[in-house]
Amino acid sequence: MRHTWRWFGPVDKVTVTDALQAGVHGIVSALHHVPTGQAWTVEGIRQRQDEIRAGGLEWEVVESVPVSEDIKTQSGDWRDHVANWQESLRRLSQCGIRTVCYNFMPILDWTRTDLRWETRQQARAMRFELTDFVAFDIHILKRPGAAEDYPEALRSEAARRFADMPDARIAELGRNIGAGLPGSADGYSLDQLLAKLRSYQGIDPARLRGNLVDFLSEVTPVAEEVGINICAHPDDPPWPLLGLPRILSTRDDYAHMLGQVDSRANGMTLCSGSLGARHDNDLPAIAREFADRIHFVHLRNVTRDTDTVPCSFFEDEHLAGGTDMVEVIAALLAEEKRRRDEGRTDHEIPMRPDHGQEILDDLTRGAQPGYPAIGRLKGLAELRGIEAALTHPARGLFA
Known part of the structure; x- marks a missing residue:
């Protein structure tokens, strides 16, 4: 897999050089300062690329080009926002970036009571x-x-x-x-x-799914044209919140989305932590079933207090928790081998160690919650160890 590291720009207290020393291959970033709904400029993209190159790495994955609430509700300026999203894809491709992650969670992104x-x-x-x-x-x-x-x-x-x-x-x-x-x-x-919640009155899961399909029907042809893979991140946590529908929480949700817009360019971000908060999501099985459409991977683990939906949970160490990380990585390596055998240029799947516990010097650094330096480095080392064992020439399965 292609090991990557999320960086929030010059304000991030974990630097690109820190990521370089952690041994990653590339950076995951975004233009967080651009208002949602506006098109990203080539100048802005290249400036971020230059900032990353100054630390010794390249910007390889975008996370995220935000999808506006107007698009999700099909109200206000949603058509202009779709056009701007399409234009952002064209400009990112012009700058050499080939993977774009996004989510379709109403109003709230990942939601936690304790950071x-x-x-x-x-x-x-x-x-x-x-x-x-x-x-x-x-x-x-x-x-x-x-x-x-x-x-x-x-x-x-x-x-x-x-x-x-x-x-x-x-x-x-x-x-x-x-x-x-x-x-x-x-x-x-x-x-x-x-006030934001009131804007979703009358929007049930079926309607929100339809709005997602409409959005993908517009942006996927542009992604195909410019050679970009777009990949939807799952809901986090994967159940309705505050009366809002959530539509990318289960295996069936992804089967619907990928089937309705059946293009390789339209794929998924496999987030083992988000999907793993539900006891009824079988992560290795999901990885195997949708392997051909997985364009980006977040590897982390959660421990649930109960096997109910919804439930309380916390973000555990990467090899602890309820997800069998060895089986998930084995499924991803098998898919990479299949792609190599096919001669595909996108055979290497970008992965990042998602989140991480604050340990040691992280406790005083004050980095973005969930994105410490040492905690992610520890997680990456553990995940890299699994990958090395499974691909060892003498004993590995996917060498």
Whole structure:
């Protein structure tokens, strides 16, 4: 696999040189400062490329070109935003970039109640605590109709939790849950979040799926034309939140999306952590079934408190948690071998060690939550070890 590393630009406290020393092959980045819906400029893309080259690496994967809420709801300036998304693909191709990740999550990107939760080893990890989230939804955000979305036992537990919740924790939940895309300046106050939620009234899962297919029907031909693979990231966590539909949470969701727009250029970002938060997602099986359409991989692991949907979970060490990482990597290596045998130029699948626990000097660095230096380096080393064992000339399966 092609080992990559996410970098949030010059503001990132983990540098490109840090990534180079970690031994990665390339960088995953984006133009986080460009307002959602606007086309990226060639000048802006090349400036980011120059910033990355100054650290000794190349910009290889875009994560993400954001999809606007207008596109997701097919309202406002959505047609102009689609045209701008298409133009961004053309300009990225002109600059030599061939892989673009995006997501179709309504309003919120990945959602956590805790950004630096303490593990039993005294590391810091991101966590989704279901009771706290329900307390936020019903008692802090006060979303109309929120209580109807949860069973009585969970509502009662959330009410007790909220009654004992300090003001500092209430404010923290608002900040954590209302955050925007990682690396962006987006984010919502409680009033802004409620207003955004109202914009989705009347949009059920079927309609949102239709809007996704309409979007892909417009942008995939451009991706084919300019030689770019686009790849949809799964919902995180993979279930409805705040009454919003989520439509890329399961194997069936991806089968629908990939079948409706059946082009190799239209693919998936296999995120083992996002999909792994559901006990009913078999990650090795998903990797094998959709192998030909996997264009980008995020490898991380989560430990679920319960095998229910939804559930509480935290981001565990890369080889801990509920996902069999050896089997997932074996499926990806088998696909790479198949592509090489076919003579495909995209036989090497870009992978990044996704997220990571804050350990050692990470605890004082203050990097983007989920993106520490040493925690990701540790994860990459573990994942690289699995890959080396499976591809060893004497004992490997995919040499």
